[in-house]
Amino acid sequence: MLVTPAVQADDGPGGSVGACEGSFGKICVIANDGHTTPGRHGSGSGKNASAGKPAKPQCEATKMVPQPPAGSPLWEGHKPSDGAVYTRGCLTGPNPAIDIFWSANPPAANAIDPKIVAQMALDKMTLAAPRIDINPKPGGKGLVGMPVWMAVDESPTTYGPNSATATAGGVTVTATAKVKSIVWTMGDGTSVTCNGPGTVYRKSFGMKQSPDCGHVYKQTSTEQPGGKFKVTATATWAVDWQVAGGGGETGQLTEVRNAAVAVTIVESQAVN
Known part of the structure:
Protein backbone atom coordinates (compact mmCIF):
# COMPACT_ATOMS: atom_id res chain seq x y z
CA MET A 1 0.00 0.00 0.00
CA ILE A 112 15.12 -3.41 -2.49
CA ASP A 113 11.54 -4.62 -2.98
CA PRO A 114 11.48 -6.20 -6.48
CA LYS A 115 7.82 -5.21 -6.83
CA ILE A 116 8.90 -1.58 -6.79
CA VAL A 117 11.52 -2.26 -9.46
CA ALA A 118 8.87 -4.11 -11.49
CA GLN A 119 6.68 -1.01 -11.30
CA MET A 120 9.63 1.03 -12.56
CA ALA A 121 9.91 -1.31 -15.56
CA LEU A 122 6.18 -1.03 -16.17
CA ASP A 123 6.41 2.75 -16.07
CA LYS A 124 8.87 2.59 -18.97
CA MET A 125 6.25 0.98 -21.19
CA THR A 126 3.74 3.04 -23.14
CA LEU A 127 0.59 1.02 -22.55
CA ALA A 128 -2.16 2.75 -24.51
CA ALA A 129 -5.93 2.43 -24.72
CA PRO A 130 -7.35 -0.13 -27.18
CA ARG A 131 -7.50 0.98 -30.79
CA ILE A 132 -11.04 -0.08 -31.70
CA ASP A 133 -12.05 -1.58 -35.05
CA ILE A 134 -15.81 -2.17 -35.00
CA ASN A 135 -18.37 -2.93 -37.69
CA PRO A 136 -20.68 -1.06 -38.21
CA LYS A 137 -18.16 1.76 -38.37
CA PRO A 138 -18.63 4.92 -36.29
CA GLY A 139 -20.41 7.38 -38.56
CA GLY A 140 -22.21 4.59 -40.38
CA LYS A 141 -25.36 2.67 -39.47
CA GLY A 142 -25.96 -0.86 -38.25
CA LEU A 143 -29.20 -2.81 -38.18
CA VAL A 144 -31.18 -4.36 -35.37
CA GLY A 145 -30.62 -8.12 -35.48
CA MET A 146 -27.51 -7.91 -37.63
CA PRO A 147 -24.08 -9.07 -36.33
CA VAL A 148 -21.67 -6.51 -34.88
CA TRP A 149 -17.97 -7.37 -35.11
CA MET A 150 -15.59 -6.01 -32.46
CA ALA A 151 -11.80 -6.07 -32.67
CA VAL A 152 -8.74 -4.15 -31.49
CA ASP A 153 -5.35 -3.48 -33.04
CA GLU A 154 -2.58 -5.84 -31.87
CA SER A 155 0.30 -3.39 -31.62
CA PRO A 156 2.79 -3.65 -28.72
CA THR A 157 1.38 -0.52 -27.08
CA THR A 158 -2.34 -1.33 -27.47
CA TYR A 159 -2.34 -5.11 -27.01
CA GLY A 160 1.17 -6.44 -26.38
CA PRO A 161 3.41 -8.13 -25.72
CA ASN A 162 5.43 -5.18 -24.46
CA SER A 163 8.58 -5.58 -22.35
CA ALA A 164 10.93 -3.37 -20.35
CA THR A 165 13.73 -3.82 -17.81
CA ALA A 166 14.64 -1.71 -14.78
CA THR A 167 17.48 -1.88 -12.25
CA ALA A 168 17.73 -0.40 -8.76
CA GLY A 169 19.97 -1.24 -5.83
CA GLY A 170 21.51 -4.18 -7.65
CA VAL A 171 18.09 -5.72 -8.42
CA THR A 172 17.18 -6.10 -12.11
CA VAL A 173 13.61 -6.90 -13.09
CA THR A 174 12.17 -7.59 -16.52
CA ALA A 175 8.43 -7.07 -16.98
CA THR A 176 6.31 -8.25 -19.92
CA ALA A 177 2.78 -6.93 -20.44
CA LYS A 178 -0.02 -8.32 -22.59
CA VAL A 179 -3.77 -7.82 -22.69
CA LYS A 180 -5.47 -10.87 -21.17
CA SER A 181 -9.07 -9.84 -21.79
CA ILE A 182 -11.24 -7.05 -23.15
CA VAL A 183 -14.69 -6.30 -21.80
CA TRP A 184 -16.96 -4.52 -24.28
CA THR A 185 -19.90 -2.59 -22.82
CA MET A 186 -22.27 -2.19 -25.73
CA GLY A 187 -24.41 0.72 -24.52
CA ASP A 188 -27.63 -1.32 -24.48
CA GLY A 189 -27.11 -2.72 -20.98
CA THR A 190 -25.10 -5.74 -22.12
CA SER A 191 -21.40 -6.55 -22.05
CA VAL A 192 -19.22 -9.00 -23.96
CA THR A 193 -15.93 -10.41 -22.65
CA CYS A 194 -13.41 -11.32 -25.35
CA ASN A 195 -10.24 -13.22 -24.47
CA GLY A 196 -8.53 -12.25 -27.71
CA PRO A 197 -8.24 -9.20 -29.96
CA GLY A 198 -11.28 -10.18 -32.05
CA THR A 199 -11.53 -10.51 -35.81
CA VAL A 200 -11.60 -7.46 -38.10
CA TYR A 201 -14.67 -7.53 -40.36
CA ARG A 202 -14.31 -7.87 -44.12
CA LYS A 203 -17.07 -7.56 -46.73
CA SER A 204 -16.48 -11.16 -47.81
CA PHE A 205 -17.85 -12.28 -44.41
CA GLY A 206 -21.33 -11.08 -45.39
CA MET A 207 -23.87 -11.44 -42.56
CA LYS A 208 -21.92 -14.02 -40.58
CA GLN A 209 -21.40 -13.51 -36.87
CA SER A 210 -17.91 -12.88 -35.53
CA PRO A 211 -16.25 -16.17 -34.57
CA ASP A 212 -14.69 -14.75 -31.40
CA CYS A 213 -15.95 -11.27 -30.44
CA GLY A 214 -19.37 -10.12 -31.56
CA HIS A 215 -22.78 -8.81 -30.52
CA VAL A 216 -26.32 -8.45 -31.88
CA TYR A 217 -28.43 -5.43 -30.96
CA LYS A 218 -32.10 -6.10 -30.28
CA GLN A 219 -33.13 -2.44 -30.19
CA THR A 220 -32.31 0.78 -31.95
CA SER A 221 -30.11 3.52 -30.55
CA THR A 222 -32.74 6.19 -31.24
CA GLU A 223 -33.44 6.93 -27.58
CA GLN A 224 -29.76 7.08 -26.60
CA PRO A 225 -27.89 10.40 -26.19
CA GLY A 226 -27.12 11.63 -29.69
CA GLY A 227 -29.04 8.69 -31.11
CA LYS A 228 -26.01 6.41 -30.69
CA PHE A 229 -24.86 3.58 -28.45
CA LYS A 230 -21.63 4.31 -26.61
CA VAL A 231 -19.40 1.23 -26.98
CA THR A 232 -16.50 1.01 -24.51
CA ALA A 233 -13.61 -1.46 -24.75
CA THR A 234 -11.84 -1.98 -21.40
CA ALA A 235 -8.55 -3.87 -21.73
CA THR A 236 -6.99 -5.59 -18.71
CA TRP A 237 -3.23 -6.04 -19.01
CA ALA A 238 -1.40 -8.81 -17.17
CA VAL A 239 2.16 -7.69 -16.41
CA ASP A 240 4.41 -10.64 -15.50
CA TRP A 241 7.77 -9.76 -13.95
CA GLN A 242 10.85 -11.68 -12.91
CA VAL A 243 14.05 -10.81 -11.11
CA ALA A 244 17.09 -11.52 -13.27
CA GLY A 245 19.07 -14.61 -12.43
CA GLY A 246 18.17 -18.25 -12.03
CA GLY A 247 15.35 -18.84 -9.58
CA GLY A 248 14.64 -15.12 -9.29
CA GLU A 249 11.44 -13.91 -7.62
CA THR A 250 8.41 -13.51 -9.90
CA GLY A 251 5.08 -11.73 -9.68
CA GLN A 252 2.30 -10.06 -11.62
CA LEU A 253 0.89 -6.55 -11.86
CA THR A 254 -2.38 -5.46 -13.49
CA GLU A 255 -3.08 -2.42 -15.63
CA VAL A 256 -6.38 -1.28 -17.18
CA ARG A 257 -6.94 0.91 -20.24
CA ASN A 258 -10.17 1.79 -22.08
CA ALA A 259 -11.44 3.54 -25.17
CA ALA A 260 -14.92 4.26 -26.56
CA VAL A 261 -16.72 4.84 -29.86
CA ALA A 262 -20.35 5.58 -30.75
CA VAL A 263 -22.42 3.48 -33.16
CA THR A 264 -25.85 4.05 -34.68
CA ILE A 265 -28.31 1.15 -34.84
CA VAL A 266 -31.60 1.46 -36.75
CA GLU A 267 -34.48 -0.73 -37.86
CA SER A 268 -33.91 -2.36 -41.23
CA GLN A 269 -36.97 -0.74 -42.82
CA ALA A 270 -35.61 2.70 -41.93
CA VAL A 271 -32.67 2.26 -44.35
CA ASN A 272 -33.28 3.25 -48.00
Missing part, protein backbone atom coordinates in the same frame (compact mmCIF):
# COMPACT_ATOMS: atom_id res chain seq x y z
CA LEU A 2 1.44 3.39 -0.97
CA VAL A 3 0.38 6.56 0.82
CA THR A 4 1.67 10.10 0.33
CA PRO A 5 2.79 11.68 3.59
CA ALA A 6 1.69 15.14 4.63
CA VAL A 7 4.73 15.72 6.84
CA GLN A 8 8.41 16.36 6.23
CA ALA A 9 11.14 13.95 7.31
CA ASP A 10 13.34 14.80 10.27
CA ASP A 11 16.41 13.35 11.88
CA GLY A 12 14.76 12.20 15.11
CA PRO A 13 14.49 8.60 16.29
CA GLY A 14 13.97 6.24 13.38
CA GLY A 15 15.29 8.91 11.01
CA SER A 16 17.15 8.55 7.71
CA VAL A 17 18.86 5.22 7.27
CA GLY A 18 20.35 5.36 3.79
CA ALA A 19 20.13 6.65 0.26
CA CYS A 20 17.93 5.41 -2.55
CA GLU A 21 19.64 3.22 -5.12
CA GLY A 22 18.61 4.30 -8.61
CA SER A 23 15.90 6.74 -9.70
CA PHE A 24 12.62 5.85 -8.03
CA GLY A 25 9.51 7.50 -9.43
CA LYS A 26 7.35 6.25 -6.54
CA ILE A 27 9.39 5.00 -3.59
CA CYS A 28 12.76 3.66 -2.55
CA VAL A 29 13.14 0.78 -0.17
CA ILE A 30 16.01 0.68 2.31
CA ALA A 31 14.93 -1.00 5.49
CA ASN A 32 15.75 -1.92 9.05
CA ASP A 33 13.72 -2.79 12.14
CA GLY A 34 13.50 0.69 13.57
CA HIS A 35 17.23 1.08 14.30
CA THR A 36 18.92 4.17 12.94
CA THR A 37 21.79 3.72 10.52
CA PRO A 38 23.90 6.65 9.28
CA GLY A 39 22.81 7.94 5.91
CA ARG A 40 23.72 10.75 3.54
CA HIS A 41 21.82 14.01 3.69
CA GLY A 42 21.69 16.61 0.96
CA SER A 43 21.73 20.33 1.63
CA GLY A 44 18.61 22.47 1.65
CA SER A 45 19.17 23.26 -2.02
CA GLY A 46 18.79 19.59 -2.92
CA LYS A 47 22.51 19.29 -3.86
CA ASN A 48 25.24 17.19 -2.32
CA ALA A 49 27.51 19.80 -0.79
CA SER A 50 30.69 17.80 -1.21
CA ALA A 51 30.20 16.35 -4.69
CA GLY A 52 28.00 19.01 -6.27
CA LYS A 53 25.54 16.32 -7.40
CA PRO A 54 21.80 16.10 -6.72
CA ALA A 55 21.27 14.49 -3.32
CA LYS A 56 19.53 11.13 -3.33
CA PRO A 57 16.29 10.92 -1.34
CA GLN A 58 16.73 9.66 2.21
CA CYS A 59 14.86 6.51 3.21
CA GLU A 60 13.78 4.61 6.28
CA ALA A 61 11.79 1.54 7.29
CA THR A 62 10.39 0.99 10.76
CA LYS A 63 8.02 -1.29 12.63
CA MET A 64 4.65 0.41 13.11
CA VAL A 65 3.92 1.50 16.70
CA PRO A 66 1.30 0.66 17.73
CA GLN A 67 0.68 -2.31 15.47
CA PRO A 68 -2.68 -2.40 13.61
CA PRO A 69 -5.50 -4.28 15.33
CA ALA A 70 -5.97 -7.94 14.45
CA GLY A 71 -8.09 -8.31 11.32
CA SER A 72 -6.85 -5.08 9.76
CA PRO A 73 -6.21 -5.31 5.97
CA LEU A 74 -2.65 -4.19 6.73
CA TRP A 75 -1.95 -7.69 8.09
CA GLU A 76 -2.54 -9.05 4.56
CA GLY A 77 -4.47 -12.00 6.00
CA HIS A 78 -1.87 -12.88 8.66
CA LYS A 79 -2.18 -13.02 12.44
CA PRO A 80 -0.22 -10.62 14.69
CA SER A 81 1.73 -13.62 15.97
CA ASP A 82 2.93 -14.35 12.42
CA GLY A 83 5.11 -11.25 12.13
CA ALA A 84 4.69 -7.46 12.08
CA VAL A 85 3.57 -4.54 9.93
CA TYR A 86 6.26 -2.10 8.81
CA THR A 87 6.48 1.22 6.99
CA ARG A 88 9.25 2.19 4.60
CA GLY A 89 9.81 5.03 2.21
CA CYS A 90 11.69 8.09 1.01
CA LEU A 91 10.39 11.22 2.67
CA THR A 92 12.83 13.79 1.26
CA GLY A 93 12.77 13.02 -2.47
CA PRO A 94 10.72 14.80 -5.14
CA ASN A 95 7.90 12.23 -4.84
CA PRO A 96 7.60 11.38 -1.12
CA ALA A 97 5.65 8.22 -0.34
CA ILE A 98 5.34 5.56 2.34
CA ASP A 99 4.90 1.85 1.66
CA ILE A 100 3.04 -0.11 4.37
CA PHE A 101 3.67 -3.86 4.33
CA TRP A 102 3.61 -7.03 6.44
CA SER A 103 6.69 -9.19 6.98
CA ALA A 104 7.32 -12.36 8.97
CA ASN A 105 10.83 -11.12 9.84
CA PRO A 106 12.39 -7.67 10.17
CA PRO A 107 13.30 -6.42 6.69
CA ALA A 108 16.96 -6.73 5.80
CA ALA A 109 18.92 -3.50 5.63
CA ASN A 110 19.32 -2.10 2.13
CA ALA A 111 16.72 -4.55 0.76
Whole structure:
Protein backbone atom coordinates (compact mmCIF):
# COMPACT_ATOMS: atom_id res chain seq x y z
CA MET A 1 0.00 0.00 0.00
CA LEU A 2 1.44 3.39 -0.97
CA VAL A 3 0.38 6.56 0.82
CA THR A 4 1.67 10.10 0.33
CA PRO A 5 2.79 11.68 3.59
CA ALA A 6 1.69 15.14 4.63
CA VAL A 7 4.73 15.72 6.84
CA GLN A 8 8.41 16.36 6.23
CA ALA A 9 11.14 13.95 7.31
CA ASP A 10 13.34 14.80 10.27
CA ASP A 11 16.41 13.35 11.88
CA GLY A 12 14.76 12.20 15.11
CA PRO A 13 14.49 8.60 16.29
CA GLY A 14 13.97 6.24 13.38
CA GLY A 15 15.29 8.91 11.01
CA SER A 16 17.15 8.55 7.71
CA VAL A 17 18.86 5.22 7.27
CA GLY A 18 20.35 5.36 3.79
CA ALA A 19 20.13 6.65 0.26
CA CYS A 20 17.93 5.41 -2.55
CA GLU A 21 19.64 3.22 -5.12
CA GLY A 22 18.61 4.30 -8.61
CA SER A 23 15.90 6.74 -9.70
CA PHE A 24 12.62 5.85 -8.03
CA GLY A 25 9.51 7.50 -9.43
CA LYS A 26 7.35 6.25 -6.54
CA ILE A 27 9.39 5.00 -3.59
CA CYS A 28 12.76 3.66 -2.55
CA VAL A 29 13.14 0.78 -0.17
CA ILE A 30 16.01 0.68 2.31
CA ALA A 31 14.93 -1.00 5.49
CA ASN A 32 15.75 -1.92 9.05
CA ASP A 33 13.72 -2.79 12.14
CA GLY A 34 13.50 0.69 13.57
CA HIS A 35 17.23 1.08 14.30
CA THR A 36 18.92 4.17 12.94
CA THR A 37 21.79 3.72 10.52
CA PRO A 38 23.90 6.65 9.28
CA GLY A 39 22.81 7.94 5.91
CA ARG A 40 23.72 10.75 3.54
CA HIS A 41 21.82 14.01 3.69
CA GLY A 42 21.69 16.61 0.96
CA SER A 43 21.73 20.33 1.63
CA GLY A 44 18.61 22.47 1.65
CA SER A 45 19.17 23.26 -2.02
CA GLY A 46 18.79 19.59 -2.92
CA LYS A 47 22.51 19.29 -3.86
CA ASN A 48 25.24 17.19 -2.32
CA ALA A 49 27.51 19.80 -0.79
CA SER A 50 30.69 17.80 -1.21
CA ALA A 51 30.20 16.35 -4.69
CA GLY A 52 28.00 19.01 -6.27
CA LYS A 53 25.54 16.32 -7.40
CA PRO A 54 21.80 16.10 -6.72
CA ALA A 55 21.27 14.49 -3.32
CA LYS A 56 19.53 11.13 -3.33
CA PRO A 57 16.29 10.92 -1.34
CA GLN A 58 16.73 9.66 2.21
CA CYS A 59 14.86 6.51 3.21
CA GLU A 60 13.78 4.61 6.28
CA ALA A 61 11.79 1.54 7.29
CA THR A 62 10.39 0.99 10.76
CA LYS A 63 8.02 -1.29 12.63
CA MET A 64 4.65 0.41 13.11
CA VAL A 65 3.92 1.50 16.70
CA PRO A 66 1.30 0.66 17.73
CA GLN A 67 0.68 -2.31 15.47
CA PRO A 68 -2.68 -2.40 13.61
CA PRO A 69 -5.50 -4.28 15.33
CA ALA A 70 -5.97 -7.94 14.45
CA GLY A 71 -8.09 -8.31 11.32
CA SER A 72 -6.85 -5.08 9.76
CA PRO A 73 -6.21 -5.31 5.97
CA LEU A 74 -2.65 -4.19 6.73
CA TRP A 75 -1.95 -7.69 8.09
CA GLU A 76 -2.54 -9.05 4.56
CA GLY A 77 -4.47 -12.00 6.00
CA HIS A 78 -1.87 -12.88 8.66
CA LYS A 79 -2.18 -13.02 12.44
CA PRO A 80 -0.22 -10.62 14.69
CA SER A 81 1.73 -13.62 15.97
CA ASP A 82 2.93 -14.35 12.42
CA GLY A 83 5.11 -11.25 12.13
CA ALA A 84 4.69 -7.46 12.08
CA VAL A 85 3.57 -4.54 9.93
CA TYR A 86 6.26 -2.10 8.81
CA THR A 87 6.48 1.22 6.99
CA ARG A 88 9.25 2.19 4.60
CA GLY A 89 9.81 5.03 2.21
CA CYS A 90 11.69 8.09 1.01
CA LEU A 91 10.39 11.22 2.67
CA THR A 92 12.83 13.79 1.26
CA GLY A 93 12.77 13.02 -2.47
CA PRO A 94 10.72 14.80 -5.14
CA ASN A 95 7.90 12.23 -4.84
CA PRO A 96 7.60 11.38 -1.12
CA ALA A 97 5.65 8.22 -0.34
CA ILE A 98 5.34 5.56 2.34
CA ASP A 99 4.90 1.85 1.66
CA ILE A 100 3.04 -0.11 4.37
CA PHE A 101 3.67 -3.86 4.33
CA TRP A 102 3.61 -7.03 6.44
CA SER A 103 6.69 -9.19 6.98
CA ALA A 104 7.32 -12.36 8.97
CA ASN A 105 10.83 -11.12 9.84
CA PRO A 106 12.39 -7.67 10.17
CA PRO A 107 13.30 -6.42 6.69
CA ALA A 108 16.96 -6.73 5.80
CA ALA A 109 18.92 -3.50 5.63
CA ASN A 110 19.32 -2.10 2.13
CA ALA A 111 16.72 -4.55 0.76
CA ILE A 112 15.12 -3.41 -2.49
CA ASP A 113 11.54 -4.62 -2.98
CA PRO A 114 11.48 -6.20 -6.48
CA LYS A 115 7.82 -5.21 -6.83
CA ILE A 116 8.90 -1.58 -6.79
CA VAL A 117 11.52 -2.26 -9.46
CA ALA A 118 8.87 -4.11 -11.49
CA GLN A 119 6.68 -1.01 -11.30
CA MET A 120 9.63 1.03 -12.56
CA ALA A 121 9.91 -1.31 -15.56
CA LEU A 122 6.18 -1.03 -16.17
CA ASP A 123 6.41 2.75 -16.07
CA LYS A 124 8.87 2.59 -18.97
CA MET A 125 6.25 0.98 -21.19
CA THR A 126 3.74 3.04 -23.14
CA LEU A 127 0.59 1.02 -22.55
CA ALA A 128 -2.16 2.75 -24.51
CA ALA A 129 -5.93 2.43 -24.72
CA PRO A 130 -7.35 -0.13 -27.18
CA ARG A 131 -7.50 0.98 -30.79
CA ILE A 132 -11.04 -0.08 -31.70
CA ASP A 133 -12.05 -1.58 -35.05
CA ILE A 134 -15.81 -2.17 -35.00
CA ASN A 135 -18.37 -2.93 -37.69
CA PRO A 136 -20.68 -1.06 -38.21
CA LYS A 137 -18.16 1.76 -38.37
CA PRO A 138 -18.63 4.92 -36.29
CA GLY A 139 -20.41 7.38 -38.56
CA GLY A 140 -22.21 4.59 -40.38
CA LYS A 141 -25.36 2.67 -39.47
CA GLY A 142 -25.96 -0.86 -38.25
CA LEU A 143 -29.20 -2.81 -38.18
CA VAL A 144 -31.18 -4.36 -35.37
CA GLY A 145 -30.62 -8.12 -35.48
CA MET A 146 -27.51 -7.91 -37.63
CA PRO A 147 -24.08 -9.07 -36.33
CA VAL A 148 -21.67 -6.51 -34.88
CA TRP A 149 -17.97 -7.37 -35.11
CA MET A 150 -15.59 -6.01 -32.46
CA ALA A 151 -11.80 -6.07 -32.67
CA VAL A 152 -8.74 -4.15 -31.49
CA ASP A 153 -5.35 -3.48 -33.04
CA GLU A 154 -2.58 -5.84 -31.87
CA SER A 155 0.30 -3.39 -31.62
CA PRO A 156 2.79 -3.65 -28.72
CA THR A 157 1.38 -0.52 -27.08
CA THR A 158 -2.34 -1.33 -27.47
CA TYR A 159 -2.34 -5.11 -27.01
CA GLY A 160 1.17 -6.44 -26.38
CA PRO A 161 3.41 -8.13 -25.72
CA ASN A 162 5.43 -5.18 -24.46
CA SER A 163 8.58 -5.58 -22.35
CA ALA A 164 10.93 -3.37 -20.35
CA THR A 165 13.73 -3.82 -17.81
CA ALA A 166 14.64 -1.71 -14.78
CA THR A 167 17.48 -1.88 -12.25
CA ALA A 168 17.73 -0.40 -8.76
CA GLY A 169 19.97 -1.24 -5.83
CA GLY A 170 21.51 -4.18 -7.65
CA VAL A 171 18.09 -5.72 -8.42
CA THR A 172 17.18 -6.10 -12.11
CA VAL A 173 13.61 -6.90 -13.09
CA THR A 174 12.17 -7.59 -16.52
CA ALA A 175 8.43 -7.07 -16.98
CA THR A 176 6.31 -8.25 -19.92
CA ALA A 177 2.78 -6.93 -20.44
CA LYS A 178 -0.02 -8.32 -22.59
CA VAL A 179 -3.77 -7.82 -22.69
CA LYS A 180 -5.47 -10.87 -21.17
CA SER A 181 -9.07 -9.84 -21.79
CA ILE A 182 -11.24 -7.05 -23.15
CA VAL A 183 -14.69 -6.30 -21.80
CA TRP A 184 -16.96 -4.52 -24.28
CA THR A 185 -19.90 -2.59 -22.82
CA MET A 186 -22.27 -2.19 -25.73
CA GLY A 187 -24.41 0.72 -24.52
CA ASP A 188 -27.63 -1.32 -24.48
CA GLY A 189 -27.11 -2.72 -20.98
CA THR A 190 -25.10 -5.74 -22.12
CA SER A 191 -21.40 -6.55 -22.05
CA VAL A 192 -19.22 -9.00 -23.96
CA THR A 193 -15.93 -10.41 -22.65
CA CYS A 194 -13.41 -11.32 -25.35
CA ASN A 195 -10.24 -13.22 -24.47
CA GLY A 196 -8.53 -12.25 -27.71
CA PRO A 197 -8.24 -9.20 -29.96
CA GLY A 198 -11.28 -10.18 -32.05
CA THR A 199 -11.53 -10.51 -35.81
CA VAL A 200 -11.60 -7.46 -38.10
CA TYR A 201 -14.67 -7.53 -40.36
CA ARG A 202 -14.31 -7.87 -44.12
CA LYS A 203 -17.07 -7.56 -46.73
CA SER A 204 -16.48 -11.16 -47.81
CA PHE A 205 -17.85 -12.28 -44.41
CA GLY A 206 -21.33 -11.08 -45.39
CA MET A 207 -23.87 -11.44 -42.56
CA LYS A 208 -21.92 -14.02 -40.58
CA GLN A 209 -21.40 -13.51 -36.87
CA SER A 210 -17.91 -12.88 -35.53
CA PRO A 211 -16.25 -16.17 -34.57
CA ASP A 212 -14.69 -14.75 -31.40
CA CYS A 213 -15.95 -11.27 -30.44
CA GLY A 214 -19.37 -10.12 -31.56
CA HIS A 215 -22.78 -8.81 -30.52
CA VAL A 216 -26.32 -8.45 -31.88
CA TYR A 217 -28.43 -5.43 -30.96
CA LYS A 218 -32.10 -6.10 -30.28
CA GLN A 219 -33.13 -2.44 -30.19
CA THR A 220 -32.31 0.78 -31.95
CA SER A 221 -30.11 3.52 -30.55
CA THR A 222 -32.74 6.19 -31.24
CA GLU A 223 -33.44 6.93 -27.58
CA GLN A 224 -29.76 7.08 -26.60
CA PRO A 225 -27.89 10.40 -26.19
CA GLY A 226 -27.12 11.63 -29.69
CA GLY A 227 -29.04 8.69 -31.11
CA LYS A 228 -26.01 6.41 -30.69
CA PHE A 229 -24.86 3.58 -28.45
CA LYS A 230 -21.63 4.31 -26.61
CA VAL A 231 -19.40 1.23 -26.98
CA THR A 232 -16.50 1.01 -24.51
CA ALA A 233 -13.61 -1.46 -24.75
CA THR A 234 -11.84 -1.98 -21.40
CA ALA A 235 -8.55 -3.87 -21.73
CA THR A 236 -6.99 -5.59 -18.71
CA TRP A 237 -3.23 -6.04 -19.01
CA ALA A 238 -1.40 -8.81 -17.17
CA VAL A 239 2.16 -7.69 -16.41
CA ASP A 240 4.41 -10.64 -15.50
CA TRP A 241 7.77 -9.76 -13.95
CA GLN A 242 10.85 -11.68 -12.91
CA VAL A 243 14.05 -10.81 -11.11
CA ALA A 244 17.09 -11.52 -13.27
CA GLY A 245 19.07 -14.61 -12.43
CA GLY A 246 18.17 -18.25 -12.03
CA GLY A 247 15.35 -18.84 -9.58
CA GLY A 248 14.64 -15.12 -9.29
CA GLU A 249 11.44 -13.91 -7.62
CA THR A 250 8.41 -13.51 -9.90
CA GLY A 251 5.08 -11.73 -9.68
CA GLN A 252 2.30 -10.06 -11.62
CA LEU A 253 0.89 -6.55 -11.86
CA THR A 254 -2.38 -5.46 -13.49
CA GLU A 255 -3.08 -2.42 -15.63
CA VAL A 256 -6.38 -1.28 -17.18
CA ARG A 257 -6.94 0.91 -20.24
CA ASN A 258 -10.17 1.79 -22.08
CA ALA A 259 -11.44 3.54 -25.17
CA ALA A 260 -14.92 4.26 -26.56
CA VAL A 261 -16.72 4.84 -29.86
CA ALA A 262 -20.35 5.58 -30.75
CA VAL A 263 -22.42 3.48 -33.16
CA THR A 264 -25.85 4.05 -34.68
CA ILE A 265 -28.31 1.15 -34.84
CA VAL A 266 -31.60 1.46 -36.75
CA GLU A 267 -34.48 -0.73 -37.86
CA SER A 268 -33.91 -2.36 -41.23
CA GLN A 269 -36.97 -0.74 -42.82
CA ALA A 270 -35.61 2.70 -41.93
CA VAL A 271 -32.67 2.26 -44.35
CA ASN A 272 -33.28 3.25 -48.00
